[in-house]
Amino acid sequence: MxxxxxxxxxxxxxxxxxxxxxxxxxxxxNYWLRKYSILGVYEAIDIEPDNFESEVRALIEKGYKGFNxxxxxKDAGMKLCDEIDDxxxxxxxxxxxxxxNGKIHGTNTDAFxxxxxxxTCVPEFRFSTGPAVVLxxxxxxxAVVHGLVEEGAPEIRIFNRTKNKAExxxxxxxxxxVAAYDWDDRGIHLEDAAFVVNTTSLGMKGQPDLFMNLxxxxxxxxxxxxxxxxxxxxxxxxxxxxGNPTVTGVGMLVHQARPGFKHWxxxxxxxxxxxxxxxxx
Ligand code: NAP
Numbered sequence: 001m002x003x004x005x006x007x008x009x010x011x012x013x014x015x016x017x018x019x020x021x022x023x024x025x026x027x028x029x030n031y032w033l034r035k036y037s038i039l040g041v042y043e044a045i046d047i048e049p050d051n052f053e054s055e056v057r058a059l060i061e062k063g064y065k066g067f068n069x070x071x072x073x074k075d076a077g078m079k080l081c082d083e084i085d086d087x088x089x090x091x092x093x094x095x096x097x098x099x100x101n102g103k104i105h106g107t108n109t110d111a112f113x114x115x116x117x118x119x120t121c122v123p124e125f126r127f128s129t130g131p132a133v134v135l136x137x138x139x140x141x142x143a144v145v146h147g148l149v150e151e152g153a154p155e156i157r158i159f160n161r162t163k164n165k166a167e168x169x170x171x172x173x174x175x176x177x178v179a180a181y182d183w184d185d186r187g188i189h190l191e192d193a194a195f196v197v198n199t200t201s202l203g204m205k206g207q208p209d210l211f212m213n214l215x216x217x218x219x220x221x222x223x224x225x226x227x228x229x230x231x232x233x234x235x236x237x238x239x240x241x242x243g244n245p246t247v248t249g250v251g252m253l254v255h256q257a258r259p260g261f262k263h264w265x266x267x268x269x270x271x272x273x274x275x276x277x278x279x280x281x
Contacts, residue, residue, distance in 0.1 A: 011040035012063060013264040016056060016077070017070035020044045024279070025068055028257045031278060032269040040265055052076045065264040066098035068257075074139065081106030090172075091142045095256070098263035107263075110143030113256025115151055118224060120255070120271075121247040125222050127151035130194030134158045135186060135210070137165035140226050141199040145169055149176035153195070159186040161200075187213030190221075196239075197224040203233035210235045219243035228253060231280055250279050 015025040021044060029042035047055045052073055059067075069077030078084065078094040082103040088094045094106035118125060132153040134141055137160035148156050156178040160166040166180035181189065190196070196217065202210035204227045212235060214223075223239035228249035236246040254271055262268045 009039055011038065011065055011265055012043070012059075013040070013066050013068075013260070014043040014045045014059065014064060015068040015070055016045050016047050016052075016073055018046055018048055018072060020046045020070065023070060024253060025070075025257060027278065028254055028275070029261055031275055032261055032267075033265065035272070035274075036265070036267050036269065038265050038267065047073070049073070049076065053080060056080060060099055060104070064099070066096070066260065068096055068260060069094060078106060080104060087111060087146065091146050092172075093139055093142070096260040096263070098260070107259070108143060109256040109259045110140065110252070111147035111150065112259055113252040113254075114144050114226075115147040116255035116258075117249075117251035118222065118247055121251060122222050122245055125195075125245075127153045127195060130192055130221075131155035131157060132195040132197070133186075133190065133193045135196070135198045135202075135212070136160055136200035137162070137169050137180075138199065138201075142169055142172075144197055144199050144226070145173050145176075145178060148195075149173055149178070155179075157181055157189055157193075159183050188216065190214070190216040191218065193217060193221050195222050195224070197226065198233070198235050199226050201227070203227045203230075203235055205229045209233070212238070214238055214242045214244070217242060217244065220245075222247060225249050226252060254279060 015023050023044050026042050026044050033040045074093045084106045088106050088108040091108045093108055096109050097104055097106050132148050137158055158166040159181045161183045163180055170178040170180045198210055201207050221244055223244045224247040225233045225235050226249040227233050231248045239246045258269055
C-alpha cells in the first residue's frame with residue numbers, strides 16, 4: 001500500500017493466533033472503528049509459534065498499538081510483556097496487550113467480559129446471592145473464577161474432569177471460598193446454587209454435548225455457557241426446560257473486546273443493536 005498521510009495516521013491493532021482465521025475479533029473491532037469514524041484497522045495475523053516474538057516486535061516497530069493473543073500464543077504473549085497488571089497476574093494469562101511509553105503492557109479482559117455479559121443480560125442478578133458452580137478448570141475458568149470472586153460470590157464449586165486442575169485454581173483463589181469437586185458429581189451440590197457456568201469446551205461444535213442433571217437446581221439460578229458456537233447449547237436448552245434464566249457465551253466475547261478497543265483507539269465502545277444482529281446476540 002503506498003504511504004500517504006492517511007495510511008501513516010492509521011491506528012493499527014491485531015489479533016495474533018495460529019490459526020487465526022476463525023477469530024470473530026476483526027468483525028467486532030472493525031465494526032466499532034466504522035461506527036466511531038476512527039481512522040484505524042484491526043487485523044487477524046497468523047504467526048507460527050517459532051516466529052512469535054520476532055514478528056510481534058516487528059509489528060510494534062511498524063507502529064501497531066496493541067494486540068489480542070489467542071491460541072497458541074497466550075503464554076508467549078504473557079512472557080513478551082514488560083508490565084503485567086494484577087488481573088492478568090491473577091488469571092495467569094494475557095489476552096490483550098497495548099504499547100504505552102515504549103513498553104508492552106499486558107492485561108486480561110475475559111473476567112470483565114464474563115461479568116459484563118451477565119450484568120447486561122440479567123441486570124437484576126447479583127453474584128452475591130448464593131454459591132456459583134463452575135464446570136471446567138482451563139484458561140477460561142480462571143477468568144470466570146476471578147470475576148466471581150471480585151463480584152462477591154460467597155462460594156465457588158469447581159467441577160473438572162481432571163480434578164487436580166480444579167484444586168490448583170482453588171488454591172490460587174484461596175481467599176474466595178473456592179473448592180474442587182469430582183466431575184461425576186456435577187449434578188449434585190446444586191440445591192443452593194445461584195449460578196451455573198460451563199467453561200469446558202463440551203457443547204462446542206465438533207465436541208460432545210455436556211450432560212448435566214439440573215433437576216435439583218433452583219429455577220431462579222442463572223445458567224451461562226461460555227461456548228457460543230452453537231449459541232443454544234444442550235446445557236442452555238436443558239436449563240430453559242428447567243425454567244432457569246439462561247445467558248449465551250457470545251456476549252462475553254464482545255464485552256471482553258471493549259477494554260482493548262479503549263486502550264488502542266481511545267474510545268470505550270458500546271454494544272448496539274446492529275452489533276447484536278451481526279453476532280446473533
Ligand atoms: P482449555 O483451557 O483447553 O480448557 C478446556 C476445559 O474443557 C478443561 O476444563 C477440560 O477438562 C474440559 N474438557 C474438554 N473436553 C472434555 C471432556 N470430554 N469431558 C470433560 N471435560 C472436558 O480451554 P479454555 O480456553 O478454557 O476454553 C474453554 C471453552 O470456553 C471453549 O469452548 C472456548 O471457546 C470457550 N471460551 C469462550 C469465551 C467467550 O468469550 N465466550 C472466552 C474464553 C473461552 P480437563 O482439564 O480435564 O482437560
